[in-house]
């Protein structure tokens with residue numbers, strides 16, 4: 001389905017990003033991933049990409065560092081030859097009492113989630129041709145905040161709604177789509193399904209269960225492939241009904 005395509009997945013060393021990278025490679029794409037600090041984990045994902053028969057590439061690139069992101073895009077094109085699919089996935093989960101959130105935390109969270117998605121999309125779009133795809137991983141917390149402590153995270157993820165609509169308008173004339181996926185509680189190191197808050201999170205869903213990283217990756221694959229050609233400027237919840 002994605003033979004001949006090249007994808008870049010930010011934050012591909014673990015969790016949702018790693019599942020997306022494996023899924024894209026399994027569908028035939030060549031896949032570059034970035035990570036912040038998990039070099040050994042990133043190499044393991046590279047081996048999984050290559051085990052599908054696809055070429056892969058691993059790069060350290062802090063999402064808060066705009067130049068590092070631009071270099072990652074340029075290196076993907078230089079090594080893998082083109083860029084068709086960008087998945088903005090790298091993320092952090094600042095959480096805690098409102099009064100204790102520092103300005104540094106505000107700036108870093110906005111940089112890692114919102115500025116990074118903007119800068120990477122801007123750099124990637126310069127290399128994309130017709131059929132290009134920009135897919136960003138947001139959060140159901142951009143639509144429904146279920147408990148206290150998430151104001152900063154929710155603010156940073158809701159910025160992606162406007163980014164996605166704007167990108168759809170900017171890039172539509174070039175036949176490039178831009179979409180957002182809003183995962184709900186998903187079983188990763190960020191939010192383990194057996195963690196202390198997990199039962200509470202399950203209680204906010206309609207289906208009574210967590211998502212798996214592969215649930216999110218499946219929707220990325222749908223958007224990235226031919227079936228996604230007329231989906232743009234929208235957000236798709238994959239959240240077991242948290243926002244229902």
Ligand code: NDP
Nearest residue numbers: 011013014015016036037038062063090091186188190191
């Ligand atoms: P994990 O913590 O399991 O993995 C995070 C990934 O992002 C890792 O690959 C990590 O790299 C990378 N990363 C973190 N910070 C940076 C940074 N500054 N620069 C580059 N890479 C970075 O998280 P998830 O897989 O759960 O989350 C993936 C995305 O999904 C995030 O955007 C998150 O907000 C979103 N999401 C997750 C939900 C959940 O319940 N899990 C729910 C809704 C949204 P490294 O290994 O090097 O640290």
